[in-house]
Amino acid sequence: MSQDNGAHAESGATGATTDASLASRAKNPKKNGPKWWLISLIAVIVAVAVVIGVTLAYAKKDNGTASGNGAAQANTVTIGLKLAPTNLDIRNTAGSALDQILIGNVYEGIVARDSKNQVTPAIASSWEESKDGLTYTFHLNKNMVFSNGDTLDAEDVAWSINELIAKQYHDADALEAVSKVEAKDADTVVITLKTPNSNLLWTLTGRAGLVFDKDAKYDLKTQAVGSGPYTVAKFVENDSITLKANEKYWGKNKAKTPTIVVKYLADDNAAVNALKSGDVQVLAPITENLAEPFTSDPSKYVVKAGDGTDKYVLGFNNASGSKLADKRIRQAIRYAINHDELIASRGGADKALGGPIPSLDPGYEDLTDLYPYDQDKAKSLMAAVGYSEDKPLELTLTYANIYGTELGDQLRSQLKPIGIDLKVNVVEFSTWLQDVYTNHDFDISLVDHNESHDFYTWTDPTYYFGYDNKDVQKLYAEGIAATTDKERDAKFAEAAKLISEDAPADWLFNYRITTATAKGVEGFPFDLNQTVLPLYNVTYSLAEFSQK
C-alpha cells in the first residue's frame, strides 16, 4: 500500500520513473506466465497418464482373473435383454419382461412349459385329468424347499392359486372356471372346475400357476422368494438383475453358472456395442438388420432366429359407426398389404401369419392364402365403396413408439394406391393404452400381441377390436369345453378361419426373435425366449474367448 502511494506521488513529478517502475512490475507476471501454463500442462499430462495407467492395470487385472479360471466355464454370464421390468411384483404388474426373467428361474409353477410351448412337469411331477374334464389331480415332487429354507408342499400350492383368485391378481381371469383348489395331502393338489377348460394346464404354466411361500413376508416389488434354480441377488429397476444360484434348490434344473447378470439395454446401438465389447455374451432380441456385424463374423458369434408367439396385429376398429365397419374396406386393406415386402425389409426372419393363431398355439393353420397380395382386387373393393387414389378415404393409424416409425411409413405407402390416405400417429405406449385400448378411439392400431393363447381376445366384443361374431364365440366356447386336445384344436382352427375371413385385422407377421450370442455360450434358448427363458442350462466357456 505505502509503495503504491509512493508511486502515485512520484508519477505527478516524473513520468519517466513511473514508466520504468510499471515496466519493472510488468516483468513479474511474465515470469509467472510460463509457469502457470507449465503447471497446467503437467497437470493434464499427469491426469491423462494416471487414467491410462489405471485403465491398463484394470484391464490386465480383468484378463488375469479370466485366464486364472483357465479353460473352464465362466462364473458369470451376462445377458443383454431389451424391455426392463419396473418392479418384481409378478402378481400385480403386467408385461412379459417379468415372466421372462422370473418364471422358471426364480419362481416355479405347478407345471411349466418348454420351448415348443408344451406343458411339462415342474412342482408337480405328474397329473391326471378326470374324464369329464372337471377335476385335475396333481402329484407333487417331494422334499421341495424355497430359497429361504421353508418347505414347499401342497399347502403352498393351493394357497398361491387361491390367493390369486381371491385377490384378483394378474391373470386371475384365466382361472374363472376354477371352483376350488385343495391340498389333499402334503403332496397332492386337486383343482376342481365349474366347467371344463382345455386351456387350464397351459394357463397354469404361466403366472396363474406360480407357487409362492405362504409363510414368507417380503416386499414383492423389490424381492423375490421362490423355489427355482436362481435367486434375485440384486435388482436395479430399469437397468439390471443379478441372479445367483439358489443353494437350497431341490430339483434337477440345477444352475450350471453360479451368477447370471441380466442387463437391460433399451438403446439398440448400446446393445450392439455391449456384445462387441464383451460386456454381454448374449443379446435377445436384436433386430435382424443390426445383427449384421455378428452374422458376418461366425467365428466369434452365433446368430439365430427363434419361433415365438409375437403377432404384429394391425387391428381395425370393427365397432359399428367406425370408418372400417364396412367389410369391403377391411378386406381391401388386407389385399393391399404386401407382407413379403414388410418381412424382407425387416431382415427376413419373420414369418407370414394369416390369422389370429400363431404356429406355437393350439388351433394353428396356415391362413395366408385367404388374403394374398392383390392390389387390383383391393382397388376394385375400394372403388365399390366409392374411394380411389384421387378421392381417398382418410384413416389414422395409431401405435406406440416402441415399434419404430418404419412400419407406419411402409403401410402408408402400400395403402396409398388403393385410395386410402393413412395418417400415421406414433404415440407413447400409455397414450395408446388410453386412446385406443381403453377408449376405443381409433381407426387402425398396431400392436405386437406377444402373449400365447390370447385367442380369446377375438371372442370378447368389449376388447378394443370391437369384434363381435356369435359363431366365433360359440366355437371358442366349444373348444374350451373340449376334453381332448384334438377336439379343441379343430374348434379353434375353425373359429380362427372365420375370423380371418371377416378381416377384423391384418396379421402383418409372426415376429421371430433374433438372438445373438458370443461363441462359447451354450444352453441359451432361442425359441420363445421373450416369455420363457430358462437360464439354468446357460454356460459360457472362456476357452473360446482366449483363443481369440
Add this chain to the structure above:
Amino acid sequence: MRFVIRRLLLFVVALFGISVVVFAALRILPGDVASIMAGINAPASRVAQLREQLGLNRPLVAQYFDWMGALVTGDFGTSILTGRSVTALIGARASITFPLIIVGLLIAMLIGLPLGCAAVLARSPRVRMAFHVLAIIGGSVPALWGGLLLILLFGKGVGLVGILPSQGFPLDGWGEPVGAMLSLILPAFTVGIIVGASLMRYTRAALGDLANSGYIDMARSCGMTRTQAVLRVGLRLAMPQLVSVIGLTFASMVTGVMVIENLFALPGIGNGLVTDVGNRDLIAVQSELFLLAAFFLTIGLIVDVLHRLLDPRLKNASGVSEVSA
C-alpha cells in the same frame, strides 16, 4: 443480507408455484399407471380395481394436499411401480449423473476457458478464424454422434484404441470405484467437448467485448502487454458473466445429458425421468420434477449471490437503491 432474504422468499414462492404447475400438468397426460400395470390382456375390471387400490380415484385436490403435506415433512413419496422411495431412486440416479456432469463440466472448463482466451489473444486473423470454426464445429456436434465417435475411437472391444468401457455402470456402483470412474470417462468427455465448445464461445464473446473496452486500454497504458491486460484485467471483469454461464450450464446439464446416459446405458437422472413419465408413475415423476426445479432455483440463487460477491458494483447499486427505498 436483505438481498439474500428477499431471494429466499422468492425461492419459496416459486417452489410452491412449481408444485402446482407440475401436479396439474402431469394430470393432463393421457393414460395412467393402473392401465400400464394391468397390461393389454387384462379385463377392464382389473384396471378399475388397481386404480382403486392405488388411490388414483380420489379427488385431485386431496391427492395434491397429501403430496404437499408429505413434501413439507421431507417425505417425497414412494414410486408406485418400483415400490422404492423417491429419495432412494433419485439418490441412486444422482450418484451417476452428478459425477458425470461435474467431471464433464471440469473438462469443458479445461477446454473452453483457455481456448476462449486464446481466441481473443490471437493476433493473426487466420488463427482467430480457425478458433471460430473450431467453436462452431464443437458446438454443433450432436451429442449422440459425438458419443458414438468416441466409442468408435476408444470403446472397449469396439474402438480403434479400445481401452475404455462404453456400456453401463458397474453392478456394485461406486462400491467398485475404479470401474465406476472408468465407465464415466467416455461419457464425461462427450459432454465436456460439447459443453466446452459453447463455453469457449461465451468466453470469447465476453472477453472479446472487454478487449476493445477502455479497461484494457487503461491497463495497457499502465504498462501491461495486451496479453497481460486481457488475462489479468479482462478475465477478472468477465468473471461474473462466466460464473453465471457456467452455473446455468451446470444446472441444465442434469437433464441435458440424458441422450448421453442413454447412449452409454447409464441409469442416470434424465434417463430415469423419461422412463417414469412413460410409465405414468406420477408420484415419482412429480417429486422428481419438484426436486429438479428446486435444484435449478438453488443454482440460480448461488449464481446470483456469487455474482454480487464478484462484482462489487452490483452491491453498491442495490445499496443505493435500498437507502433510497
